Amino acid sequence: MSNLWRNQKVRNLFLQGLFVAAVLLIVIGGWMNAQQTMQSQRMISGFGFLHKSTGWDVNFSLLPASANDPYWWFFVIGIVNTLFLGVLGLMLATFIGGLVGLARTSSNAMLQLLGRTYVDFFRNIPLILQVFFWYAFVTRLPSVRNAIEIGPMTLSSRGVYIPALNVGGWYLFAAALALVAAVVLPLWTRTTRRIDKPREERRGMVLAALFGSLALVLALLWLGRLPETPLIDVPQLQGLNMRGGLRVSPEFSALLIAIGIYGGAYIGEIVRGGFKAVGRGQTEAAHSLGLSPWQTFSRISLPLALRAMLPILANQYIWLIKATTMGIAIGFTDFFMIVAVTINQSGQTIEAIAILMAGFLAINLTIAAIFNRINKAIALKGNQLRS
Amino acid sequence: MSDPSLASPPAPPGRLIDLRRRYFRTPVQAAISLACLGLLAWLAWGVLNWAVFSAEFSADASPETCRAGAGACWTVIAQRWRIILFGLYPYDEQWRSALACVVVVAMIVLSCLPSFWSGLRLAAVWVLGTAAFYILMKGGIFGLRQIGEDQWGGLALTLFIFVATCLIGFPLSIVFALMRRSKLPVISHGIGLVIDAVRSLPLLSILFAFAVVVPFMLPDFLQGGRLYRVICGAALFFAAYQAEIIRGGLQGVARGQEEAAMSLGMSYRHRVGKILLPQAMRNALPATINQFVISFKETSLVIVVGFFEILASGNAAYGTGEWTFAYREVYAFIALIYFTFVFSLSRYGAYLERRMAVGTR
Numbered sequence: 057m058s059n060l061w062r063n064q065k066v067r068n069l070f071l072q073g074l075f076v077a078a079v080l081l082i083v084i085g086g087w088m089n090a091q092q093t094m095q096s097q098r099m100i101s102g103f104g105f106l107h108k109s110t111g112w113d114v115n116f117s118l119l120p121a122s123a124n125d126p127y128w129w130f131f132v133i134g135i136v137n138t139l140f141l142g143v144l145g146l147m148l149a150t151f152i153g154g155l156v157g158l159a160r161t162s163s164n165a166m167l168q169l170l171g172r173t174y175v176d177f178f179r180n181i182p183l184i185l186q187v188f189f190w191y192a193f194v195t196r197l198p199s200v201r202n203a204i205e206i207g208p209m210t211l212s213s214r215g216v217y218i219p220a221l222n223v224g225g226w227y228l229f230a231a232a233l234a235l236v237a238a239v240v241l242p243l244w245t246r247t248t249r250r251i252d253k254p255r256e257e258r259r260g261m262v263l264a265a266l267f268g269s270l271a272l273v274l275a276l277l278w279l280g281r282l283p284e285t286p287l288i289d290v291p292q293l294q295g296l297n298m299r300g301g302l303r304v305s306p307e308f309s310a311l312l313i314a315i316g317i318y319g320g321a322y323i324g325e326i327v328r329g330g331f332k333a334v335g336r337g338q339t340e341a342a343h344s345l346g347l348s349p350w351q352t353f354s355r356i357s358l359p360l361a362l363r364a365m366l367p368i369l370a371n372q373y374i375w376l377i378k379a380t381t382m383g384i385a386i387g388f389t390d391f392f393m394i395v396a397v398t399i400n401q402s403g404q405t406i407e408a409i410a411i412l413m414a415g416f417l418a419i420n421l422t423i424a425a426i427f428n429r430i431n432k433a434i435a436l437k438g439n440q441l442r443s
Numbered sequence: 444m445s446d447p448s449l450a451s452p453p454a455p456p457g458r459l460i461d462l463r464r465r466y467f468r469t470p471v472q473a474a475i476s477l478a479c480l481g482l483l484a485w486l487a488w489g490v491l492n493w494a495v496f497s498a499e500f501s502a503d504a505s506p507e508t509c510r511a512g513a514g515a516c517w518t519v520i521a522q523r524w525r526i527i528l529f530g531l532y533p534y535d536e537q538w539r540s541a542l543a544c545v546v547v548v549a550m551i552v553l554s555c556l557p558s559f560w561s562g563l564r565l566a567a568v569w570v571l572g573t574a575a576f577y578i579l580m581k582g583g584i585f586g587l588r589q590i591g592e593d594q595w596g597g598l599a600l601t602l603f604i605f606v607a608t609c610l611i612g613f614p615l616s617i618v619f620a621l622m623r624r625s626k627l628p629v630i631s632h633g634i635g636l637v638i639d640a641v642r643s644l645p646l647l648s649i650l651f652a653f654a655v656v657v658p659f660m661l662p663d664f665l666q667g668g669r670l671y672r673v674i675c676g677a678a679l680f681f682a683a684y685q686a687e688i689i690r691g692g693l694q695g696v697a698r699g700q701e702e703a704a705m706s707l708g709m710s711y712r713h714r715v716g717k718i719l720l721p722q723a724m725r726n727a728l729p730a731t732i733n734q735f736v737i738s739f740k741e742t743s744l745v746i747v748v749g750f751f752e753i754l755a756s757g758n759a760a761y762g763t764g765e766w767t768f769a770y771r772e773v774y775a776f777i778a779l780i781y782f783t784f785v786f787s788l789s790r791y792g793a794y795l796e797r798r799m800a801v802g803t804r
Contacts, residue, residue, distance in 0.1 A: 072629040079633060086660035093659050164472055166479035173483070180785040181778045182740040184747075185754055189778075192770040378645035385747050392648060405656050412648055413640070420643045 105404050114389040134394035142377040145315035152320025157327020178321040184382050191310035191386045210291050216309050217291035220302035227280020231273050238269035307388040319376045330365030370427035374420050506765040519769040520776050523760040530596015530756045540599040543579040546572055547602040569610055592670045596751035604742045607674045612681030619686035641683035647744055649676045654748040681738050692727030732792035736785050
């Protein structure tokens with residue numbers, strides 16, 4: 057017997073078998089127990105509940121929603137809400153983070169101090185505390201009648217009212233896509249290797265891509281405008297309520313502010329790290345070649361720093377998307393909240409959790425894939441020493 | 444005869460010159476410096492004015508007078524600090540809760556001292572400390588009144604969740620990391636799948652699953668209290684992240700180290716315990732401290748699954764009755780507590796990083 061134990065092959069097989077058995081025990085035991093519990097509560101397991109109507113409503117949705125809609129539609133709504141909040145939050149966080157990171161790497165010590173104060177302050181307080189704070193702040197703004205007006209915006213305890221476009225939903229969506237294209241297409245035509253022309257001669261194409269997309273945006277907005285209304289709908293106070301415009305709910309704005317500020321502090325550090333990773337020799341060489349500070353920054357430091365920070369940035373983005381789940385603490389209907397309410401209402405616990413896992417896995421993998429693709433596209437070719 | 448230029452180094456630039464060089468080199472730089480200085484001064488004045496100069500400090504001011512003032516109203520903290528720190532813990536026994544918090548702080552400070560950095564000593568500090576904490580909080584022996592977990596709250600509950608998460612999660616993370624680098628394909632791939640799945644999920648959903656789903660899947664005798672289930676969930680999440688950090692540390696150990704140990708005939712246990720892990724932990728130390736900091740901040744998430752930790756007790760402290768306007772003061776108080784813990788830990792981490800960089804240069 058002891059001889060058998062000394063045989064490495066036998067031992068390896070035994071250990072792996074033990075591991076598999078333990079995993080199987082947990083999974084099958086859990087499954088059987090769950091079946092038993094469900095049976096005793098007279099519930100049917102499986103995904104059949106997805107086609108039943110929910111019977112409850114959501115308070116925020118980009119897509120049409122009513123209590124008669126089936127569960128699967130609510131899950132779609134949840135994912136869209138999460139992505140909407142996540143993408144806006146990431147954009148805000150990236151903007152703030154870029155400013156903070158630049159401040160921290162600037163040569164001016166006062167500016168560095170300012171950036172450092174920001175990072176140290178906001179990074180060391182839990183995000184959920186900041187979410188609660190901003191929620192309390194936003195819901196304690198003056199009532200609609202005494203609302204604060206900043207330009208065309210109106211801040212009140214019932215939400216932030218911003219001017220809206222009187223444009224049909226699908227046209228608005230298409231116009232938003234065209235706006236994204238107006239940013240991406242010119243960049244792509246400028247940098248791609250697919251077009252067989254030196255970069256200096258592409259100016260016409262870049263401009264064509266830019267203005268073409270912008271024209272498309274305007275055309276879509278014009279085509280989709282609702283009849284008999286002005287194109288831009290400015291909110292106005294009428295009686296006790298606000299008329300027109302778009303109401304941004306306090307939950308949404310609180311989450312957006314918190315994620316933007318907190319994420320900005322983290323992204324600021326990533327940006328700083330990226331610039332720190334650019335070798336001193338690179339900028340010194342640029343200076344000695346007579347490049348101006350702006351040229352050094354835009355042609356040498358920034359491209360190299362961007363490559364250094366992209367992989368870390370991808371992780372941070374995934375983290376921030378996952379952080380949108382905190383919306384449940386203040387009642388924003390994101391994907392996680394829909395899952396939680398589903399469990400509460402239908403009792404289909406395991407199925408709902410499986411959907412939650414699949415949803416987040418899909419989101420995370422998509423972000424990772426996009427970043428891998430960008431990373432690969434801009435990776436430095438060749439094998440020069442770059443430090 | 445010595446050369447005078449060699450004997451005395453060039454005089455360091457005067458403070459004024461240094462100031463000019465750093466802040467006022469060009470007109471643009473000067474403008475930026477002044478603008479930043481102005482902004483910082485404005486912020487500092489705003490905060491100080493709110494929190495100190497025009498604030499209300501008396502413990503028994505009425506909410507109305509407090510509200511009329513321009514600054515912070517610390518009266519709410521003076522009246523409600525027991526709720527924020529101790530939650531629903533019985534009033535007469537709250538000294539136990541306070542003492543338990545002191546024990547945790549002492550534990551953290553002790554494990555930051557380099558003379559305690561051996562597996563045995565750290566384990567002793569943490570196990571004994573947690574046991575002391577548990578006995579103090581729960582009571583039932585030594586003539587202490589027994590107080591159930593459902594009455595724990597505030598800072599003490601936050602610290603308990605943090606400590607228990609680390610105590611379970613850290614050994615688990617080492618096991619995970621060792622399993623992931625195992626040469627047996629089934630084990631390394633299987634655990635890799637678990638780690639990646641856990642890492643791709645939000646912590647909230649894991650806490651939620653452990654609080655709500657696990658009772659479905661486990662027979663009654665295995666379920667335990669809801670608090671302990673949630674702690675297990677948090678520990679699993681911590682372990683999945685920490686395992687990757689330790690794996691990174693293990694990859695940083697030169698291959699020759701393990702090969703040398705093998706050629707000396709050391710057993711797996713000794714190879715891992717005496718050669719690999721000590722070096723890996725050293726590589727992984729900065730990231731590990733960062734992970735502790737993150738998981739301390741994330742303990743606040745348990746509020747969502749219905750625990751009365753410090754944030755929830757803070758919400759309760761201003762949410763009822765006449766203090767509803769005083770949310771800023773309460774959140775500032777809680778933020779200060781978190782900030783003190785997190786900032787000192789992360790400063791300590793930065794110090795360690797510098798200290799270790801000296802050693803390897």
